[in-house]
Amino acid sequence: MHSTPGRESDRFADDHGNIHEVDVVVVGMGAAGCAAALSAHAAGAIVVVLEKTGPEEAGGNTRVSGGAWFHHDDPDRAAVYLRSLCGDRPVPEPVVQVWAAGTREVSSWMESIGARVLPNGSYTAEYPELDGSDCYGGYRSVDGVLGEGRLFAVLTRALTERGIEIHYDTPAVELMTDPTTGAVTGVVTAGGRRIRARGGVILATGGFEGDPELVRTHLGLNNVPVWGSTAATGDGLRMAERVGADLWHMDNMMAVNGVSRPGSRHGFFAMFLYSRGYVWVDGNGRRFVDESVPSGHGQALIDGRYELHPRRPMHVLFDERTRMAGPISPNADVMAVGWNVLTDGYRWSTDNSAEIAAGWIYRADTLGELADRIGVYPATLTDTVERYNRACVAGSDELFGRNPDTLTPLTEPPFYAYHSAPVLAWTNGGPRRDHYARVLTRAGDAIDGLYAAGTASSTYSWAKDGGFHIADAIVFGRIAGAHAASRLS
Incomplete structure (x- = not known):
């Protein structure tokens, strides 16, 4: 079990290995969850990752995606492109700016955790008619290969190498809150285990495409099959809503023939x-x-x-x-x-x-x-x-x-x-968040100790280009992990 210098692991685990208190709890281990855990760990936090499924299905859509992210060298033009893609559904400007700067750094960050990053194919902007599309520099991926689970393999290897705890078959079902302040203080698992999080809880649970009721309510589709993981059932969305979170982008999706x-x-x-x-x-x-x-x-x-x-x-x-x-x-x-x-x-x-x-x-x-x-x-x-x-x-x-x-x-x-x-590839909607990946209330206030990243709360209010979702997941996963760790001081 991983422990941070100066802390004893028995302060957050009993004799049976049941974790009771850590610094940061990450719920879900797709690209966003892995990036969040790695970022929090790099900041000195004791981290635990709770994964809903077993090892053979873990990782959600990241496991079976193309695993590529889009590349660019110009945050200013990337910000223009994102605004164009959002159209009449703008996202807050601080989110745009952080996204534009962060997506430029995805390749270097992937290299820092041990990935061999190469260009992948000759992909160009899918919306060349939109202002800012000239920023689009194609795909980057692990070994320059699309798919094959290579991104997920690199991310999980990085978790293991750093001794970050992963608990499989451990769904989170409820958020713990401070009755006085409303701050999120931990999670409760399906087995009734209560895990306190001194720094915060990061929801990286994926979208809601695997939940027929949510799909029918928000997307107007009935009995649709999914392209990726059926474990994406809106768990993070529901937990966040119960503690007062606002929602965004709930009618946005990607479907395929x-x-x-x-x-x-x-x-x-x-x-x-x-x-x-x-x-x-x-x-x-x-x-x-x-x-x-x-x-x-x-x-x-x-x-x-x-x-x-x-x-x-x-x-x-x-x-x-x-x-x-x-x-x-x-x-x-x-x-x-x-x-x-x-x-x-x-x-x-x-x-x-x-x-x-x-x-x-x-x-x-x-x-x-x-x-x-x-x-x-x-x-x-x-x-x-x-x-x-x-x-x-x-x-x-x-x-x-x-x-x-x-x-x-x-x-x-x-x-x-x-x-x-049609076949539903993924959804974009979830708890509204700010540029620090903090989940927001309907009044626009941050819920202390609660974060969201990845398709649990995508940046994209409407159109999105190739490689955008992986890039977004890594950017805001990293931000969530670092910010949650910073609350310890």
Whole structure:
């Protein structure tokens, strides 16, 4: 067990190893939680990390993400870009400034904990039309590799090397507070253990995408599968609310077009890398959007506004030519991300036949039969596809302006369809926080001893670019850890 020089470990643990008092308690061990724990430890604090799941699932979405963060060398322009992405949902200027300065330092901090940091690919800004996008310097990642759990491996190794205590299978369920001041003084675990925190409690519990009730209430989606960890059930949000925290960004999210197995809570990202022959239709069997509109991590420019994309349930149709072109969902050798790919080790069949045979994707010899399978009027669906095919021949989509280069007709039977609910990658909402990562009340006052970082309380009020979430988690995790440790003096 780790102990700080000048302190005896038996002051915060009994003979059975049950921790009763430490300096800083970190709840959750994704990128934000690990960064917070490492930062607090570096400041001399005795730290304990409480992880809801076991070692085989720990780390939340960080474990299965691309693990890359965006790079820039110009905090002033980065601040402009963040303001542009927030649009008419501005975040406080101190948060903008700290974010802009902090995201510049992520690579150097990762190197300081032992990571080999290299550029990853040739990624450019997803919103090049916005002011400040010129700051975007691409991705950086561990070893220059996307995914494969490399970021999580580096972070957990750093915790272990420093002797920071990690308690797996230990959900926190309640915050302890001082009855006089309202300051947060510790946590209570699901097993009833009360752990005091002299410096503070840091909520790094992830988002709420794994909780159907919160998703329905705040995002208007029902029974949606998730791309990452189902352990992200809004635990930090609920605990913070009970001690008076305000909330922010609750209607913001990233969703993707995806396929799910019947009975599974996890979904696959459907990317159609090998053919553009597909259309999206609504519950009436009609197209409703440009399926190929350039989109960032959750938003796209639609009808002159940045809108969530995709934001609603839909059926995705394709034909035999597209089926044979290649897997509609990438395997680990193409994109080593996602719960199904990394944690479950699933490999999608090269011609999509296994998933069709399993019933995840409907098959029919005619469009009319396919309409019956997905529950829409045959005449409507047939008309929709025929109209789309005519647009392909003409090279012009009069309905939604889809890029002519993507207009590949659906003419070769049999035809296929699956329901995309859609798949929810992550949420952004949680307890409102300030530039010190302190959780705020509805009146705007800081709740002493309580912090939040990562997707438990994302900076992003609306649009966000690639690598932004990992960068944000590390920046405000580090800030939370250092500030909580500073309260000891």
